[in-house]
Amino acid sequence: MSEPRETNPITDFKANVILLGAKTALLKAQDVGISPQSLAELKRQADIIKSNERQGIEK
Amino acid sequence: MNLTRRELCFKFIPVVTTGLVLAACGPKQNRAPSAITESAPVIDPEKEQLQAEVTLAQIYNKVISDNEANNSYGIEGMPSSVPPVSVLTYVQENDVLIPALVASQPLVNAIPEFVQANSVGLTAFLETNLVNFFHWVNHSKDAGLEVTQLFRFLQMVKNGIVEPCLRGDPGTLIFSRSASSLNGVDLKGVYMFVNRVGGLANQWVAIVDQESGALITAYDSSLNGNNVATAKEALKTISREINRGASQTVPSMVNQNVRNIWQSTDPKTFTNVMLESLKYAMQVKLAELGYQLKDIGGNLASVLRTLPNKFTLFAVPAMVFCETPNIGDIICPANKDNKIID
Known part of the structure; x- marks a missing residue:
């Protein structure tokens, strides 16, 4: 099994959500040590990304 | 009903x-x-x-x-x-x-x-x-623990990562990173305690809040995306932290509050963590x-x-x-046998 593409948990957060899934992307981001408010904001972003993905599939 | x-x-x-x-x-x-x-x-x-x-x-x-x-x-x-x-x-x-x-x-x-x-x-x-x-x-399971074993995981972090670092044991490193912003994300000011005594393929790190001493996370930084331990991944962890603005420090420069909490031998005080x-x-x-x-x-x-x-x-x-049970404290009432579920 090949190693997943290396991504930065913060700067590549959107890519991580798409490639690895929202939960994994958020877990990786938390390992960096971010503020509670920023974590909440990232969660919101992840929800939006996943929602857009679902809508794209449904269309 | x-x-x-x-x-x-x-x-x-x-x-x-x-x-x-x-x-x-x-x-x-x-x-x-x-x-x-x-x-x-x-x-x-x-x-x-x-x-x-x-x-x-x-x-x-x-x-x-x-x-x-x-x-x-x-x-x-x-x-x-x-x-x-x-x-x-x-x-x-x-x-x-x-x-x-x-x-x-x-x-x-x-x-x-x-x-x-x-x-x-x-x-x-x-x-x-x-x-x-x-x-x-x-990350508990990477340490061979169940997720419900909170105190055992914390004990592992204390005894296996933070304390060796604060003693300056060979094979340990401490990095300090001030609070900053990266791509609009606010990063907390943290210490990263690194213990590679077990080798680069078993490099555990603990990220601790610089002010409160709270454990933000602790994980085996040798594990790559496929959950395989490699020295390369361990080194990447350090380089990533440096790229985020961290610099190496020494035990004496670590916040006194953090040292007090994590080096305490009093189990009641350790509950502060x-x-x-x-x-x-x-x-x-x-x-x-x-x-x-x-x-x-x-x-x-x-x-x-x-x-x-x-x-x-x-x-x-x-x-x-509970650190100090007290009859007047609704959180920690006295005359009760505190029990840790794990």
Whole structure:
């Protein structure tokens, strides 16, 4: 099994959500040590990304 | 009457939960009743605690019998999205997971039995919510521990990572990173304690809040994306941290508060780590719900009192966090045998 593409948990957060899934992307981001408010904001972003993905599939 | 978990939880919200949430979120170390709120009505903590325990014992017995009858826990997950509306509007329209603490000896006693009696559903619920509540328990299994073994994981972090670093043992490193912003994300000021005594393929790191000493996370930094330990990945962890602005430091330069907490040999003092970690975890959860602690301040109690009963509560037995049991303290009442569930 090949190693997943290396991504930065913060700067590549959107890519991580798409490639690895929202939960994994958020877990990786938390390992960096971010503020509670920023974590909440990232969660919101992840929800939006996943929602857009679902809508794209449904269309 | 079928009593779901939501109904069960809602019944032990009132004074106990409100006070505990405030105490856990507030900036004060003193968790005596007088420190909770000045405007709250005068209560008899001992009477309140006893009443809460009687109620909980009744609820527990009822839940056991109901679950034996229908094997239903009423468990639902946390909503995946948090729309930009007020908390009250949101909880009125959705089932919301509210983190809270319950300092009840009957509950603490009941949890292990309850888990054993209802192992599949409730264990799954506890594991799911512990992982959501304390981020670092996600890494417990890499240390050979279950996610419910909170104190054992913390002991591993203390004895196996932080203390060797603070002693300056060979094979250890300490990095310091000031609070900063990266791509609009606020990074906390942290220490990264690195222990590679076991080799680069077994390099555990602990990320600790510079001010409070709270454990933000601890993980085996040698594990790559495929969960395979490599020296390359261990080195990448260090280089990434340096790229985020971290610099190497020495034990004597570490915040005295952090050193006091993590080097303490008094188990009562060590519970401060759990308490500080709990505060951080609660802030995360509250922020996810759209809360800003600085905005709600002392009004949190009144907000909680107005919450409708259509919401979910995650109860943590707070007794394990007690540093000094005191008869006047509703969080840590005296004359009780504190029990750690793991």
